[in-house]
Amino acid sequence: MIFIDACLKKETEYTPIWIMRQAGRYLPEYMATRAEAGDFISLCKNPKLACEVTLQPIDILGVDAAILFSDILVVPMEMGLDLSFVKNKGPVFANPILKESDLDRLEGDSQDRLTYVYDAISMIREQLSKDKALIGFAGAPWTLVTYMVEGEGSKTYNRVKREVYENPAFMHKLLQLVTDEVIKYVERQIEAGVDAIQIFDSWANALESDVYLEFGWSYIKQICDKIKAKYPHIPIIAFPKGVSNLEKYDGNFDVFGVHWSTPLDEARDALSDRYTLQGNLEPARIYSKERIKEGVESILETMKGKNHIFNLGHGMIPDLKPENAKYLVELVQKMSKRG
16 A cells, blocks of 8 residues: 555655545535435444545545544543534534543543444445555544533633643543543554554644643653554554644654644654655645645655655645545646656
8 A cells, every 4th residue: 555655654656645634525425425414423423424435535536545534522422521513613512521520420431332433444444445545543632632621612722721731630630531542442443444543633733832742742652652562563643733843743653744834844854754744735725726736846846755645734625626636636646656
């Protein structure tokens, strides 16, 4: 698999490409399947339909890897938090974690209640071409805890930040609980058949750098150490969105995802001797084929001679044109072809 080879710093015929949120609202096919499911959570819980939307970008775009269709918040949901997706607002937990005594409400062994995810993985792997990788994923503990404490997405993160600074022991206790659940969940995904794992830390840049290293990155490193000890052949992609001071980021992972706001040459100089880099086209460039080509040329030139997986620097925007996404994939595969 070209994607796995790139993760492991092996020479590849061209730069492999997949797209974060490649199964999503910009595809009419996805919207039809979601309508069949009824709502987003029902789609995540339906292995047949989750398999269908996972495979759609392989057929439509020609990407080099599929990523499991699910959501990072299924873990806290199966730990006992009441999750809903509210139109024009996003995910909402009706019963957030507001104080230390609330930890008693959380249920362990959430991985045992996520069988619909593993069933989807098995179906996808059966139908996915053998030369295409299947990426599993999980939310990083910091991002999951942010949602669990805030109750929803936030622009200021004042609830969770207050706990970080006023009650760090409570926060570390919650982060460790979630970390233990994520490790078991990732292990079960690997056993079900995924070829690689990505850890998404969507709110990594909500904390100042050194504080994030303590409350966020240290838990990602713990997950990587546990997974690599048990499954050393499985590549791990770490994506701490928008972090700075990249020279401080090390760990037992294989690929570092670079957000579009981070200059790729800075990431290359700080990290590419140790890790394959993934990213980092600005998603809005997909509105224009001219801007796509300009961005692809720049990124490929920046990463010339280095191990690289092409991706966006964040996820697909819902109103982007599928034909432009297909153009991006074909362009990267063509322009990066060796020899």
